[in-house]
Amino acid sequence: MKKKSFKKKIEDKTFPIVGMGASAGGLEAFELFFRHMPSDSGIAFVLVPHLDPTHASLMTDLLKRFTKMEVREAKDGMPVEPDHVFITPPNKDMGIYHGALQLTEPGAPRGLRMPIDFFFRSLAEDHGEKTICILLSGTGTDGTMGLRAVHGVGGISMVQEPSSAKYEGMPGSAVKAGLADYVLPVEKMPEQLTAYVKHFYPKRMGEIPTIVERAPSSLQKILMLLRSRTGHDFSYYKKNTVHRRIERRMSVHQIEDPPTYVRYLQEHPDEVQMLFKELLIRVTNFFREPEAFEVLGREVIPRLLGNKPEDYPLRVWVPGCATGEEAYSLAIVLWESIVELNRACKIQIFGTDIDEESIAQARSGLYPSNIAIDVSPQRLKQFFQKEENGYRIKKEIRETVVFAVQNVITDTPFIKLDLISCRNLLIYLEAELQKKLMPLFHYSLKPEGMLFLGSSESVGGFTDLFTPIDKKWKVFQRKDSASSIQAVVFAGLPEIYEQSSKESPKGIRKPR
Numbered sequence: 001m002k003k004k005s006f007k008k009k010i011e012d013k014t015f016p017i018v019g020m021g022a023s024a025g026g027l028e029a030f031e032l033f034f035r036h037m038p039s040d041s042g043i044a045f046v047l048v049p050h051l052d053p054t055h056a057s058l059m060t061d062l063l064k065r066f067t068k069m070e071v072r073e074a075k076d077g078m079p080v081e082p083d084h085v086f087i088t089p090p091n092k093d094m095g096i097y098h099g100a101l102q103l104t105e106p107g108a109p110r111g112l113r114m115p116i117d118f119f120f121r122s123l124a125e126d127h128g129e130k131t132i133c134i135l136l137s138g139t140g141t142d143g144t145m146g147l148r149a150v151h152g153v154g155g156i157s158m159v160q161e162p163s164s165a166k167y168e169g170m171p172g173s174a175v176k177a178g179l180a181d182y183v184l185p186v187e188k189m190p191e192q193l194t195a196y197v198k199h200f201y202p203k204r205m206g207e208i209p210t211i212v213e214r215a216p217s218s219l220q221k222i223l224m225l226l227r228s229r230t231g232h233d234f235s236y237y238k239k240n241t242v243h244r245r246i247e248r249r250m251s252v253h254q255i256e257d258p259p260t261y262v263r264y265l266q267e268h269p270d271e272v273q274m275l276f277k278e279l280l281i282r283v284t285n286f287f288r289e290p291e292a293f294e295v296l297g298r299e300v301i302p303r304l305l306g307n308k309p310e311d312y313p314l315r316v317w318v319p320g321c322a323t324g325e326e327a328y329s330l331a332i333v334l335w336e337s338i339v340e341l342n343r344a345c346k347i348q349i350f351g352t353d354i355d356e357e358s359i360a361q362a363r364s365g366l367y368p369s370n371i372a373i374d375v376s377p378q379r380l381k382q383f384f385q386k387e388e389n390g391y392r393i394k395k396e397i398r399e400t401v402v403f404a405v406q407n408v409i410t411d412t413p414f415i416k417l418d419l420i421s422c423r424n425l426l427i428y429l430e431a432e433l434q435k436k437l438m439p440l441f442h443y444s445l446k447p448e449g450m451l452f453l454g455s456s457e458s459v460g461g462f463t464d465l466f467t468p469i470d471k472k473w474k475v476f477q478r479k480d481s482a483s484s485i486q487a488v489v490f491a492g493l494p495e496i497y498e499q500s501s502k503e504s505p506k507g508i509r510k511p512r
Helices: 006-012 027-037 059-063 115-132 144-155 171-178 186-204 216-230 239-252 258-267 269-280 290-305 323-340 357-364 369-373 377-384 431-444 485-490
Strands: 016-024 044-049 070-075 084-087 093-097 100-104 130-135 156-160 183-184 312-319 345-353 384-387 388-395 402-403 417-420 447-452 466-470 473-476 506-508
Touching: 016 027, 016 115, 027 044, 027 059, 027 186, 044 059, 044 115, 059 070, 093 115, 115 130, 115 144, 130 144, 130 171, 130 186, 144 156, 144 171, 144 369, 144 431, 156 171, 156 186, 171 402, 183 186, 186 239, 186 485, 216 239, 216 258, 216 269, 216 384, 239 258, 239 269, 258 269, 269 506, 290 312, 290 323, 290 417, 290 447, 290 466, 290 473, 312 323, 323 345, 323 377, 323 402, 345 357, 345 369, 369 377, 369 388, 402 473, 417 431, 431 447
Parallel strands: 016 044, 016 130, 044 084, 070 084, 130 156, 156 183, 312 345, 312 417, 345 402, 417 447
Antiparallel strands: 093 100, 345 506, 384 388, 447 473, 466 473
16 A cells, blocks of 8 residues: 655644744745745745735735745635645734634734734644744844743744844844744755654654653653753653653654653753753743733732731742743732722732743843733833833832742742742642642641632642632632641641741832
């Protein structure tokens, strides 16, 4: 029987969709890319250029000169097809849902729009770890936040070598943020893309055994190398997540054999650090799930402050805070709520994470202009300072947050807390560890303190420790129970003592 071609295989089940973004200098970059890209690869391309919203685009006709693939201007509801190129029309934002393109009216005025971020994030949500995005020439930072979402779901990113770009702002921003799996001149991207797809897609469709099935001893050696080089043990992380992330790094290097990847890690210490960061899954943004923060400001904070005296020191812990967006979002909501309640209150937020680079970025409080996607104009004006490279959290908010490197699994936790916000961390941990952390969180909270989880998380069987306040947005209140003390002791978690800070809590005074 004649063996099916690779292209036929991916068409039988799914096919790669590549999102491509560019701004100034983008037409030249697109031209160079498609001059070198085969027209029968089985891959679909969706192009998101920055276009003048007041004029019809000529890009569709221009790109037809450089590829034999069919080039179309996208229409609302149009299904994406392999060996086709789809281009966003002027003055539209474009997303993708179940493989069909969705056009919407721009959600921000000209000059503030981030259409590349919008599409990259949408593609990441739609295609998960199969996501592939390419960022080319352009000014500004559009695309960086989108690539962060791609990284979060385990997708792949290619970024134009900044020195080869006509305008290096966009690719330079992505490279600086550490979000580029491949940094290449445009003419070398097609070869790398087709090689990656051929290596990656059979794995993701179960046609190649997983790393555990092929070489379980190699997996143990990889985890041992991670522990010895970084000091962190990932055996408590969900196995499927760990396996997929290792497979992804192998795919980046086109390494088929797990023992070969073990040798590669031994010979390339930088790759150990890359794998470490891969496993951290730093997916975050300001006001993630906005309705949850509305519930926090409207219901939770008033309950926490209900019968508390003036100048009450409100203590909050954000374990797994990544680059700080969650902690600062909480600080802003707390500030707004306290002012609205006409209260005087001291705030101390502890943001902790195991990644030193993330903590350093969080302390700086500087974020790219793209955060305007998630932060309202009013909040940007009130709580951020515009700078050349983005927005910086204003000093009065930064002073309410203390960031520190900490491993929630092995290091001493904070106690006497009013609120713990541990959102979208538990989903990456095995049930065994979740069962250890819940009693620890209970013990860390003051009586009637609150636990704020991600929408896909729960307290599991610990209904004797927590009672739900908002079931949809996963807000729980601590119950009085002595069982958490015994559970913490028997779990083998670190001894608990009161954490102090060199910085005193900053106060919010009553508005005049």
